[in-house]
Amino acid sequence: MPRRVDTAEGSRAEPVRAPGPPQLPAERHPVLAPFAAYLDDAEVTDLFVNGAAGLFVDRGAGAEPAREWRATEEEVRDLAVALIGLGGRHIDDASPCVDVRLQGGIRVHAVLPPIAPEGTVLSIRVPRLGAARLDELQQAGMFDEAVRDRLREAIAGRTNLLVSGAAGAGKTTLLAALLAEAPAHERIVTIEDVAELRIAHPHHVRLEARQPNIEGTGGVGLARLVREALRMRPDRLVVGECRGDEVRELLSALNTGHDGGAGTVHANGLHDVPARLEALGAPAGLDDRALARQAASAIGLVVHVERGADGSRRIAGAGRPIVDGDGRLAIEEERWGAR
Known part of the structure; x- marks a missing residue:
């Protein structure tokens, strides 16, 4: 599976968001370990995995490549199957496009080849707002x-x-x-x-x-x-x-x-x-x-x-x-x- 990494610091535009800690579970499921560093980053709103091409991270100012994140197509597919399973659903060649919500409100959408011809695609929405006012x-x-x-x-x-x-x-x-x-x-x-x-x-x-x-x-x-x-x-x-x-x-x-x-x-x-x-x-x-x-x-x-x-x-x-x-x-x- 893809390894856990630490995100690099950089200049980031400030998106509109309510203050307060992210509402994610205190004990995160091991399946999410490859994304742990990004889920711990309070500015991350979306994660995109484009097969073996890598991970893109959106901190409110557009998606940027996370060059430190590496995974093969086989690993990304296994990760997609595990994430969808964690949400209580099943993804395979017969059902190649599936959307689930995980504990804490994380939303995962996965698409398998050949529907995604360049490799398994993951789109992950990370809930960062508490109760906005x-x-x-x-x-x-x-x-x-x-x-x-x-x-x-x-x-x-x-x-x-x-x-x-x-x-x-x-x-x-x-x-x-x-x-x-x-x-x-x-x-x-x-x-x-x-x-x-x-x-x-x-x-x-x-x-x-x-x-x-x-x-x-x-x-x-x-x-x-x-x-x-x-x-x-x-x-x-x-x-x-x-x-x-x-x-x-x-x-x-x-x-x-x-x-x-x-x-x-x-x-x-x-x-x-x-x-x-x-x-x-x-x-x-x-x-x-x-x-x-x-x-x-x-x-x-x-x-x-x-x-x-x-x-x-x-x-x-x-x-x-x-x-x-x-x-x-x-x-x-x-x-x-x-x-």
């Missing part, structure tokens, strides 16, 4: 005081929120901080493909989807979990990431009295959100005009986050979904800077 994110430069106050108004007013952004932009970080502002007596039910939301709230219930087994049975998807969550009397219903037909279930729930809800969606810009929602709604049987009416009625505020080249994260824009003159979904941008 709006004040901490504001102090770190993600937004100013006026925006912070506007976000608090939205939570206090039980506005249904959608946080958009690219991968790694800070959607989950911001959503967790927003939900932490909810009153302590409220029951928050979060639904995620892989449970990542860490919320500083006393009444937070987490539901996690389950992938089908090798026979193709036993799967529990996000759409079903939305329906199950509605039976749990949530005060706030949250879908960690809308990526499929669960968007129909979420919009339906938010349109039937379940205010204060939230979700995230992948989008490159604030005004790209309508097209993204249309793409998600189509497989769920929502045509563009039906989705526009549902989304404009259900969602009160869209907040878009971006990650800069230096690793910094910021709110780049916000707006309200509307139905345009052609009956399609659009975003009416809010000018928070004028507040």
Whole structure:
């Protein structure tokens, strides 16, 4: 197996993150030993193994090669099998792409050859945030005081929120901080493909989807979990990431009295959100005009986050979904800077 190494010190850009120790288990499983030095580094957010080509480490300013880390393709494949097994699943030629969450919230995605023709690929997301708070994110430069106050108004007013952004932009970080502002007596039910939301709230219930087994049975998807969550009397219903037909279930729930809800969606810009929602709604049987009416009625505020080249994260824009003159979904941008 790859050997344990010590990371070298270097200049690093400061990403937005809440202070506090990483929430990893005190006694780490031996399978994770090859990554121990990086998991012990409080700045590491992602690890990428590209077969025998080596390891790349992201400390918030982009992935950089870890030249001291060495492993053969056979060792990387064995490591992938062990990590996926540690997460309670199985990876082989019949199931060559598998995603698991390990104890402490570490997320592992593995792909075997020939799907990955250059060798076994591992993508490991390391949870570094404790319970993020709006004040901490504001102090770190993600937004100013006026925006912070506007976000608090939205939570206090039980506005249904959608946080958009690219991968790694800070959607989950911001959503967790927003939900932490909810009153302590409220029951928050979060639904995620892989449970990542860490919320500083006393009444937070987490539901996690389950992938089908090798026979193709036993799967529990996000759409079903939305329906199950509605039976749990949530005060706030949250879908960690809308990526499929669960968007129909979420919009339906938010349109039937379940205010204060939230979700995230992948989008490159604030005004790209309508097209993204249309793409998600189509497989769920929502045509563009039906989705526009549902989304404009259900969602009160869209907040878009971006990650800069230096690793910094910021709110780049916000707006309200509307139905345009052609009956399609659009975003009416809010000018928070004028507040």
